[in-house]
Each structure stands twice: as C-alpha cells, then as structure tokens.
Amino acid sequence: MRLTQFWEHMEETFGAAYARSVADDQVLPQLRGRTVNQAIADGDNVKSVWVAVCQAYDDRVPSRIRR
Template sequence: MRYSDFSRLVDEVFGSAYGRVLVREQVLPRLEDRTPEQALAAGAEPRDVWHALCDALDVPDARRWGTDRFRQAPPPG
C-alpha cells in the first residue's frame, strides 16, 4: 500500500474532515503510542498504520477497503 492509497482510504472510510483529525490525533498503542501521522513520518508501512487505525476504531472488514469492491489488501506481515 502506498501513502496515497492510505490517504484515499482514510477519506473514503472516515470522511475527509474526520479522517484528517484521526490521522493527526488518534493515538494508537499498536504503533508505540504514536498517531498515524507520526508513525508514517517515522517510516511505518502505510498498510500497518491502516490496519492499526481500523482495529482501534473497530472498523469491520467489509468497510476497511472503501468503495472499491475489488480492492483487496495483501495479508499483513
């Protein structure tokens, strides 16, 4: 997953305004108590950040991949 894919999914799943707030302010224990923005800046893989954000917010698998029903994520790790 590229950073642009991450940003697109944030917008599709959470909405652009709320999604940007989450990326900037949601502290995720799975990412060493960093926000998604901090984790990405530190070099974390966007896919790992996406999974951590979705897990923390209990986003169901059916909604995790936005509006593209053919979009599939490779299994983590």
C-alpha cells in the first residue's frame, strides 16, 4: 500500500479533517502505544499501520477498503 492510498482510505473512513486528527492524536495499542503519524515516522510499513487502524476502528472502516 502506498502512503497516498493510505490517506485516501483514512479520509474516506473519517473525513478529511478528522482523519488528520485521528492520525495525530489517537494512541493505538495495535501500534504499540503510538499514533498513526508516529508509527509512519518510525518507518512502520504503511499497510501494517492501515491494518492497525482497521482493527482499532472495526465498526467504522468500510468493508470494501479493509486490508
């Protein structure tokens, strides 16, 4: 998964403004207690970060864009 596709999925799931807020502010246990932006900055695989978002927001991520 490319970073651009990741952000498209985030924006589709949360809306453009809230997606950035989620990435900046929400600490996810699936990312070892880091935010999305911290995990990406640390060099985590973008696909793995997306999977973590899908797990954390299972009820919110549309099924057609999971994994």
